[in-house]
Amino acid sequence: MLGNFDWKVVTDNIPFLWQGMQITLLLTVIAILGGIFLGTLLALSRLSGFKPLSFVAGTYVNFFRSMPLILVIFWFYFLVPLLLGRPVGGFYSVLIAFVLFEAAYYCEIIRAGIQSVREGQVHSGQALGFTYAQNMRYIVLPQAFRNMIPILLTQAIILFQDTSLVYVVGVKDFLVSADLIANRENRVLEMFTIAAAVYFVLCLSGSLFIKRLQRNYVQ
Amino acid sequence: MIELRNVSKWFGDFQVLNDCSTKVAKGEVVVVCGPSGSGKSTLIKCVNGLEPFQKGSIEVDGTSVGAKDTNLPELRSHIGMVFQNFELFPHIKVIGNITLAQLKVLQRDEKQAGEKAHALLERVGLLDQADKYPAQLSGGQQQRVAIARALAMDPIAMLFDEPTSALDPEMINEVLDVMVELANDGMTMMVVTHEMGFARKVADRVIFMDEGRIEEDCTKDDFFGTPRGARAQVFLSKILQH
Numbered sequence: 001m002l003g004n005f006d007w008k009v010v011t012d013n014i015p016f017l018w019q020g021m022q023i024t025l026l027l028t029v030i031a032i033l034g035g036i037f038l039g040t041l042l043a044l045s046r047l048s049g050f051k052p053l054s055f056v057a058g059t060y061v062n063f064f065r066s067m068p069l070i071l072v073i074f075w076f077y078f079l080v081p082l083l084l085g086r087p088v089g090g091f092y093s094v095l096i097a098f099v100l101f102e103a104a105y106y107c108e109i110i111r112a113g114i115q116s117v118r119e120g121q122v123h124s125g126q127a128l129g130f131t132y133a134q135n136m137r138y139i140v141l142p143q144a145f146r147n148m149i150p151i152l153l154t155q156a157i158i159l160f161q162d163t164s165l166v167y168v169v170g171v172k173d174f175l176v177s178a179d180l181i182a183n184r185e186n187r188v189l190e191m192f193t194i195a196a197a198v199y200f201v202l203c204l205s206g207s208l209f210i211k212r213l214q215r216n217y218v219q
Numbered sequence: 220m221i222e223l224r225n226v227s228k229w230f231g232d233f234q235v236l237n238d239c240s241t242k243v244a245k246g247e248v249v250v251v252c253g254p255s256g257s258g259k260s261t262l263i264k265c266v267n268g269l270e271p272f273q274k275g276s277i278e279v280d281g282t283s284v285g286a287k288d289t290n291l292p293e294l295r296s297h298i299g300m301v302f303q304n305f306e307l308f309p310h311i312k313v314i315g316n317i318t319l320a321q322l323k324v325l326q327r328d329e330k331q332a333g334e335k336a337h338a339l340l341e342r343v344g345l346l347d348q349a350d351k352y353p354a355q356l357s358g359g360q361q362q363r364v365a366i367a368r369a370l371a372m373d374p375i376a377m378l379f380d381e382p383t384s385a386l387d388p389e390m391i392n393e394v395l396d397v398m399v400e401l402a403n404d405g406m407t408m409m410v411v412t413h414e415m416g417f418a419r420k421v422a423d424r425v426i427f428m429d430e431g432r433i434e435e436d437c438t439k440d441d442f443f444g445t446p447r448g449a450r451a452q453v454f455l456s457k458i459l460q461h
Contacts, residue, residue, distance in 0.1 A: 123269050124306035128320035128372065129296025138319060142310050
């Protein structure tokens with residue numbers, strides 16, 4: 001059966017697929033960085049002794065974790081232009097959707113990471129005269145993020161796969177590019193097979209890398 | 220220097236400190252002992268505000284620890300503290316452990332902080348360990364680094380919370396030696412410990428705590444001579460038996 005596959009359609013379109021992959025990677029990286037940044041602020045807010053702040057952060061996290069990602073993508077696609085009063089293009093709307101959505105998940109990872117740092121370390125920093133912010137920055141967060149690296153990377157792989165959902169608003173990421181070629185050249189099976197292979201190889205390598213990292217950590 | 224007046228503290232319904240009052244004068248070494256769960260660690264952590272307390276007052280060098288408008292980080296930067304589990308920062312090298320607060324809290328420059336750190340490492344006999352990570356050191360060495368880290372802030376007083384309890388027996392003396400030297404240099408010290416040898420050697424006063432109360436607060440000679448309370452006698456007879 002595979003003998004009937006026309007691989008030329010793939011090789012001919014490598015530059016076009018690569019353009020799509022660049023969008024996928026860009027989206028993934030920005031969503032990770034933005035999600036971790038916003039997630040850290042949310043985590044600190046949730047852990048804050050100031051009740052209104054931890055309530056707002058908690059509500060935010062619970063809200064986004066109760067929403068299907070695809071709905072959030074759709075929603076921001078229509079909402080953001082409405083809020084700004086001008087069209088912003090699919091890419092920016094999904095970028096905002098991903099950062100805000102991922103922040104909720106990163107918040108919970110980071111919150112657990114912060115709580116994994118022993119109280120004695122916090123006391124030790126306080127006793128030296130560090131302010132809350134200094135203690136977080138120099139003592140708690142560095143240790144928390146070290147403990148979190150494997151799970152943060154696992155979340156990154158999930159995110160990488162989830163970016164394919166931008167399909168619903170037509171942002172030309174890797175999967176949409178493959179889909180466009182498939183329909184144009186009438187080679188649906190080839191293009192989706194190669195797309196699947198690329199996702200599989202990248203995600204599996206990522207997982208294996210994390211496994212190795214964890215092994216080195218334990219030692 | 221340090222003055223506690225009628226300090227009481229509750230964890231929920233449970234009262235951990237009950238009306239504790241005492242004083243530590245400048246240059247004085249006060250040992251706090253008592254059975255586990257008697258509140259001695261909690262008491263010493265109230266002195267620099269690591270643990271809040273609900274009643275009474277604590278003054279350190281004229282500053283009220285419990286007052287709302289007190290700048291606690293500022294106050295703590297003048298009070299050294301050494302913990303039972305060392306609590307060196309595991310992600311930072313030994314030298315960085317000693318310079319970090321000097322740089323960020325006292326705003327010293329790299330050169331000043333480094334010189335201070337090296338001098339203190341030499342004083343505790345660990346100059347050759349400066350570029351290692353804490354986990355590469357033995358418990359005794361880590362605790363000596365922790366003492367150096369606290370001294371780097373030029374504290375006006377030092378608090379020790381069971382500094383030798385987590386150590387293997389053969390490492391206890393290397394830490395006690397540093398503490399004895401510190402006491403002999405005139406440092407104001409409040410030390411929670413079961414090391415009665417240390418108390419006999421350098422303490423000016425001994426405080427005995429039981430069930431959150433200060434049961435005895437007397438000179439070393441009075442304490443080891445004839446402690447007045449029955450509980451203190453039982454405690455002493457238990458730990459001095461061997």
